[in-house]
Amino acid sequence: MPKKQANIWVMPGGPTSEWQQLPADALARLKGLLGWDVKLYLAPAEFARVFKIGFAEEGYSGSASVVSHLVTRLQQAGAVYKRTSHFTVCEDCGYPDSTQLCKKCGGKIISAEREGYYFRVDKYSERIHEFLGSDNLVLPRLQQAYVLNNINTMPIDDYLIAIKISRAKQEFMPTDCLGALAAVLSGSGYSVDDGGFQRLWPNTYLFFPRESLNYMYFWCSVFLALSIPQPGGFVCHSGIKLLDQRQQEVSPLLLAQNYSPDSIRYLLLATKATIEENTYSEDQVIHRINHDLANELGNLVTRVISLVSHFADGMVPSPNILTRQNADLELRERALDTPGKVEKYISSQELSQAIKAIKNLIGVTNRFIVSTAPWQLAPGGNQQERLNTVLYNICESLRFIAVSLKPIMPKAAQRIMEQLGIDGNNELSSWSSLGQWGLLPVDSKISPQSVLFPRIIPGYGGIGPYQDLIHREELARINMVVARVLSAELVAEFEGLLHLILYDGRQRYSVLAPVARSSPPGFLQGKKVVLLSNLMPSETEGLKNEGEILVLETEAGDLKPVFIDDDIPEGSEVSCLN
Numbered sequence: 001m002p003k004k005q006a007n008i009w010v011m012p013g014g015p016t017s018e019w020q021q022l023p024a025d026a027l028a029r030l031k032g033l034l035g036w037d038v039k040l041y042l043a044p045a046e047f048a049r050v051f052k053i054g055f056a057e058e059g060y061s062g063s064a065s066v067v068s069h070l071v072t073r074l075q076q077a078g079a080v081y082k083r084t085s086h087f088t089v090c091e092d093c094g095y096p097d098s099t100q101l102c103k104k105c106g107g108k109i110i111s112a113e114r115e116g117y118y119f120r121v122d123k124y125s126e127r128i129h130e131f132l133g134s135d136n137l138v139l140p141r142l143q144q145a146y147v148l149n150n151i152n153t154m155p156i157d158d159y160l161i162a163i164k165i166s167r168a169k170q171e172f173m174p175t176d177c178l179g180a181l182a183a184v185l186s187g188s189g190y191s192v193d194d195g196g197f198q199r200l201w202p203n204t205y206l207f208f209p210r211e212s213l214n215y216m217y218f219w220c221s222v223f224l225a226l227s228i229p230q231p232g233g234f235v236c237h238s239g240i241k242l243l244d245q246r247q248q249e250v251s252p253l254l255l256a257q258n259y260s261p262d263s264i265r266y267l268l269l270a271t272k273a274t275i276e277e278n279t280y281s282e283d284q285v286i287h288r289i290n291h292d293l294a295n296e297l298g299n300l301v302t303r304v305i306s307l308v309s310h311f312a313d314g315m316v317p318s319p320n321i322l323t324r325q326n327a328d329l330e331l332r333e334r335a336l337d338t339p340g341k342v343e344k345y346i347s348s349q350e351l352s353q354a355i356k357a358i359k360n361l362i363g364v365t366n367r368f369i370v371s372t373a374p375w376q377l378a379p380g381g382n383q384q385e386r387l388n389t390v391l392y393n394i395c396e397s398l399r400f401i402a403v404s405l406k407p408i409m410p411k412a413a414q415r416i417m418e419q420l421g422i423d424g425n426n427e428l429s430s431w432s433s434l435g436q437w438g439l440l441p442v443d444s445k446i447s448p449q450s451v452l453f454p455r456i457i458p459g460y461g462g463i464g465p466y467q468d469l470i471h472r473e474e475l476a477r478i479n480m481v482v483a484r485v486l487s488a489e490l491v492a493e494f495e496g497l498l499h500l501i502l503y504d505g506r507q508r509y510s511v512l513a514p515v516a517r518s519s520p521p522g523f524l525q526g527k528k529v530v531l532l533s534n535l536m537p538s539e540t541e542g543l544k545n546e547g548e549i550l551v552l553e554t555e556a557g558d559l560k561p562v563f564i565d566d567d568i569p570e571g572s573e574v575s576c577l578n
């Protein structure tokens, strides 16, 4: 059976257009998880790059044949008439422009007599209400009234949709509004008579920023004129305004840089939909991240992983059905209930409801841990079996949470799955795997990582590089010792790189350091440096790299080791903690 296909379009226009990319991305990711072929069309932009929008298609152009087809059919339907008059158009491509140089091709703008094609919007204005007022066409449902009210105030003057070009090959040059519609329709296979359009159009979602509701108005009129059925949905979300400490508006990109794209994604998607624009102060942003992400989700992940590390040697233990209690059944039921809700609410674009369903499962799992108190079930004793059951269940519940989060916070979801040891395992991280409880294999090895969402300290001097702050606990994990250079040799293949053998009084370390320019091999021999001694080893050109040394940058831009006085014994610990 061929895969189901969905097309999702985010219309350009205005600042809220960017925000629309996030709910569109959530829908695209959900459809992808459900096994659909998905295309997400959007104007390529910095925003999409920073937020790692999935399934994004470059290119956004309407096909010339669809433009001609539309103009001709609209004329036949009596919806379009032509009138010859003077237009300012591009001499080369025919695009109607009022600037000096054509914004499409850079050609010269001239005033010339041309045939203009006008659409009679007023013929359809009555029926648009009925069209847009039907159930589940405008999403989220809450926005339907807003859209209809705005459509009411749109001008009903005849609308220039295309100009006949005399010299170029292309017959009609569409204005922006028709051009965008032609792009959407050709992307869905319109006018290619193979039934593809009938299949794809009901699964085509059109995201309109509020600034572009006039497009929606015009498009619906065209659909009515040509008896084109309703698409899958017109999606329209209200905008979000972010204010910094000085109450000035800031870009979501800046916030994403400071607080991680995933948390800002979460913030937008978790915001309860309202008719009005939402405003967030930076304090509210911080509060929300700390409360929902650091405390509830982040703590749960840390807790589960450390309980399994501590009480089960880092392996998912085997549950024992005989020790099952009511709390286990409730947890299982809530977990099995969650993906269906997430799917339903993302499909209806009620993203905050989808997130609420996941938050509920997070809450239930946190309460399950408190009520079962695994730390009181002493390992090795007669409660060992019960302990195993509890630990298994919290790991499995975390799998449900992680997979359910995939459309909302892909990066965080991935990091949770990595810790559970199931990232990349399609059977355990697919949406359909959430149809069954208990798929997480016994003896899976869990791998703890650094904190998922570090707590943010409010009032840290406004928007700053929070992401660069590290926890003191993390600092304590780095071992630094004074080490003596036993030997130093140039690495032939890499200019400036030295292969050092260091000694910390107990063992030797092979270390690669790019310091040859400031410190030639002979100079280094016998010197004492600071060695970071507990790093994961790596290898370059067959040479082991078992640590790093502290270096500083000279004025000339070279790297130079930080040297330690000769009378300090090798092996002395170096730290920044007292």
Ligand SMILES: [Zn+2]
Residues within 6 Å of the ligand: 090, 091, 092, 093, 094, 095, 102, 103, 104, 105, 106, 107
């Ligand atoms: Zn041009």
